[in-house]
Amino acid sequence: MANTELIYSEEFSPHTRDVLLGKVSSQMSAKRFTHVLRVEEMALELCELYQGNPEKVSIAALTHDYAKERPDDEMIQVIKDSHLSDELISYGNAIWHGVAGAELVRDELGITDEDILDAIRCHTTGAKEMSLLAKIIYVADYVERGRDFPVVAEARKIALSNLDEAVAFETKQTLLYLVKQEALIYPKTLETYNHWVVK
Structure with missing residues (x-):
């Protein structure tokens, strides 16, 4: 199904x-918006393969980076106003834009479906328990066809054959990258690794 053929039901x-x-698109640069459209395209491809709900997949894909380019001070305020954990503040926008971004998607766009909001929340970190929708968005964001990094071709191939294996592969690669960068690792990323990767 071409993205443009999708008719939303208002559900x-x-x-x-x-x-x-x-x-x-009004909330981001043209470059970021192009990425969002590619994520939607990839997500709908995975949706068809794994029998997801195309409408929910499209909405979650289009809104997953809604808060990615918001100023830091605004995002910190959202974290405080939404009574999210103060611990979040230490991890920066790479984490905020999913967790706090879901709050903005609900409040500003009127999207209240918890499955969609949860897919936005965990699209960069994964989670121990992930719905089909959350897995599709997590993987589509990583393997969309504009991505170009050493293991992306392998990741894409896995994504098109086994979604759970794709979640595990992406999580392992993300963790390896963060360790190499000596970056702070968000606890949920470790939880995802322990659940999906550790045999």
């Missing part, structure tokens, strides 16, 4: 796809 979003596209 999961108060907006049509075109209106949602406008609202999302």
Whole structure:
């Protein structure tokens, strides 16, 4: 199914796809928006393979980076106003834009479906328990066809044959990258690793 053929039912979003596209694109650079469209395309491909709900997949993919380019001070305020853990503040926008971004998607876009919001929350960290939708968005964001890094071709191949294995592969590669960078590792990423990767 081509993305443009998708007609939203209003069950999961108060907006049509075109209106949602406008609202999302107004919050980010053209480069980021192009990435979002590629994630939607990849997510819908995975959705068809693994029998997901195309409408929910499309909405979650289009909104997953809604808060990615918001100023840090605004995001910290969202964390405080939403009574999210103060610990989040130490991890920066790479983590905030998913966890706090879901709050903005709900409050500003009127999208209240918990499955969609949860997919946004964990699209960079994964989670111990992930719905089919959450797995699709997590993997699609990693393997969308504009991505170019050493293991992406392998990751893409796995994604198209076994979604759970793709979650495990991505999580392991992300952790290896963070360790190599000597970066702070968000606890949920370790939880994801322990659940999906450790044999």
